[in-house]
Amino acid sequence: MKQAAVPEALEGESFALEAREGWLSWVASVDHKQLGILYLLGAFFFFIVGGVLALLMRVQLAVPDNRFVTPEIYNQLFTMHGTTMVFLVLVPLLVGFATYMVPLMIGARDMAFPRLNALSFWVQIMGGVMLYFSFATGAINGGAPDMGWFSYAPLSEKAFSFTPGVDYWVVSLLAIGVGTLGAAINIIATVICLRAPGMSIRRLPLFVWMTFITAWMMVLVMPILNAALLMLLIDRQLNAHFFRPDTGGSALLWQHVFWAFGHPEVYIMILPAFGIISEVVPVFSGKPIYGYDFVAASTLAIAFLSLAVWAHHMFAVGLGHTFDMFFAICSMAIAVPTGVKIFNWTATMYQGRLRLTTSMLFALGFLVMFTIGGLSGVAFAVVPIDWQVTDSYFVVAHIHFVLFGGTVFALFSGVYYWFPKISGRMLSERWGKWHFWLTLVGFNLTFMIQHVLGMLGMPRRVFTYPALPGWEAMNMLSTIGAFLLAFSVLIFIINLAISLHAGETAGDNPWDAWTLEWATTSPPPMENFAHGVPPVQGRRPLWDLAHPNRTDAILMKLAR
Amino acid sequence: MLAMPGPYSANAFTLAPASPQAAAISRLFVGTLIFLGLILVLVTFLVIYAIIRYRDRPGVPEARQNFGSRKLETIWTVLPILSLIVLTALTASTMRTGDPATAVDDPDLRIVAHQWWWEIHYPKSGVIASNEIHIPVGRSLSVELRSADVIHDFWAPQLARKIDIVPGHPNYLRLEADHPGTYLGVCSEFCGTEHAWMRFQVIAQPPDRFAEWLRAQEAAPPAPTSPEAIQGAQIFADRTCANCHAVASTVATGTIGPDLTHIASRRMLAAGALENTPANLVMWLHNPEEFKPGSHMPNLHLSKSDLNALVAYLETLK
Numbered sequence: 001m002k003q004a005a006v007p008e009a010l011e012g013e014s015f016a017l018e019a020r021e022g023w024l025s026w027v028a029s030v031d032h033k034q035l036g037i038l039y040l041l042g043a044f045f046f047f048i049v050g051g052v053l054a055l056l057m058r059v060q061l062a063v064p065d066n067r068f069v070t071p072e073i074y075n076q077l078f079t080m081h082g083t084t085m086v087f088l089v090l091v092p093l094l095v096g097f098a099t100y101m102v103p104l105m106i107g108a109r110d111m112a113f114p115r116l117n118a119l120s121f122w123v124q125i126m127g128g129v130m131l132y133f134s135f136a137t138g139a140i141n142g143g144a145p146d147m148g149w150f151s152y153a154p155l156s157e158k159a160f161s162f163t164p165g166v167d168y169w170v171v172s173l174l175a176i177g178v179g180t181l182g183a184a185i186n187i188i189a190t191v192i193c194l195r196a197p198g199m200s201i202r203r204l205p206l207f208v209w210m211t212f213i214t215a216w217m218m219v220l221v222m223p224i225l226n227a228a229l230l231m232l233l234i235d236r237q238l239n240a241h242f243f244r245p246d247t248g249g250s251a252l253l254w255q256h257v258f259w260a261f262g263h264p265e266v267y268i269m270i271l272p273a274f275g276i277i278s279e280v281v282p283v284f285s286g287k288p289i290y291g292y293d294f295v296a297a298s299t300l301a302i303a304f305l306s307l308a309v310w311a312h313h314m315f316a317v318g319l320g321h322t323f324d325m326f327f328a329i330c331s332m333a334i335a336v337p338t339g340v341k342i343f344n345w346t347a348t349m350y351q352g353r354l355r356l357t358t359s360m361l362f363a364l365g366f367l368v369m370f371t372i373g374g375l376s377g378v379a380f381a382v383v384p385i386d387w388q389v390t391d392s393y394f395v396v397a398h399i400h401f402v403l404f405g406g407t408v409f410a411l412f413s414g415v416y417y418w419f420p421k422i423s424g425r426m427l428s429e430r431w432g433k434w435h436f437w438l439t440l441v442g443f444n445l446t447f448m449i450q451h452v453l454g455m456l457g458m459p460r461r462v463f464t465y466p467a468l469p470g471w472e473a474m475n476m477l478s479t480i481g482a483f484l485l486a487f488s489v490l491i492f493i494i495n496l497a498i499s500l501h502a503g504e505t506a507g508d509n510p511w512d513a514w515t516l517e518w519a520t521t522s523p524p525p526m527e528n529f530a531h532g533v534p535p536v537q538g539r540r541p542l543w544d545l546a547h548p549n550r551t552d553a554i555l556m557k558l559a560r
Numbered sequence: 561m562l563a564m565p566g567p568y569s570a571n572a573f574t575l576a577p578a579s580p581q582a583a584a585i586s587r588l589f590v591g592t593l594i595f596l597g598l599i600l601v602l603v604t605f606l607v608i609y610a611i612i613r614y615r616d617r618p619g620v621p622e623a624r625q626n627f628g629s630r631k632l633e634t635i636w637t638v639l640p641i642l643s644l645i646v647l648t649a650l651t652a653s654t655m656r657t658g659d660p661a662t663a664v665d666d667p668d669l670r671i672v673a674h675q676w677w678w679e680i681h682y683p684k685s686g687v688i689a690s691n692e693i694h695i696p697v698g699r700s701l702s703v704e705l706r707s708a709d710v711i712h713d714f715w716a717p718q719l720a721r722k723i724d725i726v727p728g729h730p731n732y733l734r735l736e737a738d739h740p741g742t743y744l745g746v747c748s749e750f751c752g753t754e755h756a757w758m759r760f761q762v763i764a765q766p767p768d769r770f771a772e773w774l775r776a777q778e779a780a781p782p783a784p785t786s787p788e789a790i791q792g793a794q795i796f797a798d799r800t801c802a803n804c805h806a807v808a809s810t811v812a813t814g815t816i817g818p819d820l821t822h823i824a825s826r827r828m829l830a831a832g833a834l835e836n837t838p839a840n841l842v843m844w845l846h847n848p849e850e851f852k853p854g855s856h857m858p859n860l861h862l863s864k865s866d867l868n869a870l871v872a873y874l875e876t877l878k
Contacts (some may be wrong), residue, residue: 013685014699034872035872070853070854071755071853071854072753072854075750075753075755076754081633096754102601105755129848130808146753147750147752148750152710152711152749152750154709154710154711154727155710155711155750160675160709160710180689186830189565221658235697244612245726245727245728245729246727246728250728251711251726251727251728251729252726252729285569285614285621285623286616286622286623287624287625287626288625288626288627290626290627290628291627291628291629291632291633292627292628293628294628294633313727316713316721316722316724316748317724317726317729318723318724318726318729318731318732321655321656321659324655325651325652325655328648328651329648332644332648333644335640335644336637336640336641336644339636339637339640340633340636340637342603342629343632343636344633345634346603346606346607346610347628349610349611349614350610350614351614351623351624351626352610352614352617352624353620353621353622353623354610354611354614354616355613355616356611356615356616364607364611367603367607368600368603368604368607371599371600371604375596375599375600376596378592378596378644379589379592379593379596380650382588382589382647382650383604383651383654383655384584384585384589384651384654384655384658384659384721385585385588385589385592387585387609387658387659387721387722387723388574388585388589388717388722389574389719389750390722390748391713391715391722391749391750392715397864398824406821445742449564455572455573455574455575456571456574456717457571457572457717457744458572459715459746459747459748459755461750461755462755462756464756465756466759466832468571468572468744501716502583550625550691552625554625555625555627559626559627
């Protein structure tokens with residue numbers, strides 16, 4: 001019944017779409033698959049840009065007292081690197097996968113609001129263009145924002161950042177925030193309204209479930225960011241006093257509001273990644289996910305708790321022990337549902353038959369790398385440890401183990417997993433394995449060592465440093481690792497380019513996977529399922545179809 | 561050729577504590593790292609074992625289609641909760657020993673953080689130092705931290721927790737060292753262009769040596785005697801130096817930049833960017849931008865002879 005609404009909504013669009021050819025068919029598209037690809041390509045472009053910024057930083061830090069860039073430029077580099085990777089890379093990549101995959105995985109023909117889908121994407125991209133335009137104002141106006149991606153007041157106020165970099169940052173993030181909000185509402189509506197008959201909420205593929213929860217989180221927290229941004233803009237442009245302590249405002253108010261958005265944002269960047277892992281690990285283990293209910297419920301627990309941990313970014317602020325303790329307990333508590341996930345993914349592999357494809361290798365890499373990031377996260381919940389190493393290179397290591405070792409590894413896993421569906425061709429496994437191992441080695445060389453640097457007292461966000469014992473060698477190693485990591489991305493690009501033209505033909509279901517996206521052709525036709533959606537009677541519709549005598553329903557009954 | 565600070569004998573290693581507070585934090589740090597390390601080893605082992613044991617190859621049976629186990633779920637939910645309760649208890653107790661500070665009205669030390677240097681007040685004796693904190697060994701000093709502009713952070717890893725210095729929100733700290741030595745510190749909250757060169761040193765001395773230092777700092781510096789130094793003092797007063805810097809018992813009473821009453825007794829220039837030698841001081845005054853680009857210290861375009869005279873004067877400010 002729910003399906004009936006879609007064709008009506010799309011009838012008018014379909015005609016218009018088919019009439020367009022070439023690049024116009026992309027720019028004017030409201031098709032979720034084209035928009036999903038645009039999201040992924042746009043975000044990958046910014047991934048390269050953000051990566052180049054990071055390489056410039058690592059060149060500057062390779063040796064002590066380096067004069068490669070000025071402090072002004074360096075501060076722009078790390079501000080833009082952080083802002084880019086969070087707002088223009090990780091979130092759009094995950095939204096891109098969601099835009100492409102969610103309708104397919106729930107057996108829908110498109111997103112609930114195709115036009116909103118296009119609007120969200122283009123607003124987000126224009127936000128990115130506006131952010132980078134700030135570099136072009138350099139000669140006259142001081143260039144890109146340079147106050148850090150967290151934009152702490154009063155440093156971000158006019159008195160201390162009088163160039164318009166901060167204003168570009170504010171306005172482009174407002175645009176990106178609006179785009180993200182639109183995408184989130186669209187995902188929610190799609191999952192609620194457009195599921196194929198039989199696909200109850202408890203039968204949702206875990207990627208869809210986690211994306212769904214993430215979308216709710218976006219709806220909850222993006223407005224907080226936008227409110228904070230507006231207050232900052234009013235301070236800067238209309239001379240208000242929200243965050244200006246010299247005129248009665250509060251510097252700490254900004255931190256509260258920013259992190260009330262900022263920490264849930266970290267989970268927005270990791271939950272869909274969890275979703276990818278929850279698809280990939282079972283398929284390549286040849287088994288259903290272990291403890292579906294627990295993996296699904298722990299997502300809710302994480303989402304809920306993530307709203308009450310923001311001030312663990314503020315343990316050094318001096319808000320009192322009682323205050324710190326509350327947020328420490330919540331932050332520790334969030335490790336429990338996260339641990340539940342790790343253990344369930346691991347248990348999924350037991351008694352399975354593991355196919356170590358590149359996608360699976362990245363998922364396994366994720367398991368261990370994310371565990372390191374998660375555990376160092378627990379260390380930061382131990383307040384006195386935070387009192388030592390927050391704002392040091394230990395944190396730089398921690399966030400990169402979460403967002404690179406976690407999210408980016410999961411994203412690569414997802415790319416190798418879904419590329420055949422999106423393009424109709426397989427990515428090369430040979431290039432893929434080179435890509436994986438170089439990424440793993442380069443990543444660890446770059447970031448593992450930064451834990452030690454932080455413990456040795458190196459603060460983050462410094463454009464240079466004195467040659468203290470050990471700092472020199474470790475920074476050099478970290479820089480070498482960063483270039484190795486960049487080289488691995490180059491291998492990935494080569495793999496993409498080669499496979500897109502000469503890759504093996506994928507067929508509908510190259511991995512013997514079980515979710516609905518594998519029931520249609522690769523790439524799927526306009527409106528996704530030319531021959532109708534297969535019946536959904538469990539969590540693995542294609543398994544049920546292939547094993548009529550051993551459907552999930554029968555197997556679950558036997559297991560009890 | 562650039563004159564660079566160092567070589568450094570002192571360090572800033574968080575696990576080499578030199579005060580009771582830092583020691584408590586360090587113990588918890590090490591213990592937590594071991595505990596978390598064990599969990600990492602466990603997970604890594606489970607993953608690698610699964611890879612070896614269940615890797616797809618001839619002879620490996622078809623995957624068993626099982627869906628989970630309530631018992632296991634309970635175990636890996638409850639065990640982490642229990643261990644986190646223990647960790648929380650240790651956290652709470654270490655917070656008390658590691659950060660015993662309370663707000664005080666008459667601190668032993670008042671530290672005012674500026675973009676990009678440290679102003680150190682000893683309110684009880686009126687001494688003002690900068691970027692160099694002298695403390696007597698074995699005495700716990702109460703410290704009040706204030707910011708003159710943006711948010712900074714006081715971090716001397718071997719001695720105390722780090723604490724933000726927030727404008728409009730004074731913070732307090734206890735500072736103490738077990739044995740004499742130099743302990744490195746740095747601003748650890750991004751505070752603008754020259755955040756990197758906002759370093760400081762804590763110099764812990766035996767009480768009698770500290771008292772000696774304090775007495776020397778209390779005294780006004782002797783009036784310059786050599787002709788060159790007298791000329792230098794004149795330059796200091798005539799050029800804009802005196803607008804920003806103070807030298808006790810002279811016309812210079814500026815408070816924008818560091819108090820220079822005893823600049824010649826200090827080890828570093830420009831909050832750690834340069835070692836304090838006469839040659840480096842000449843280079844610094846010749847072109848501050850070269851050593852600390854973005855700092856508020858202007859280039860006064862002094863002639864070579866003026867530079868030498870000025871430095872000759874500054875070197876008398878012991």
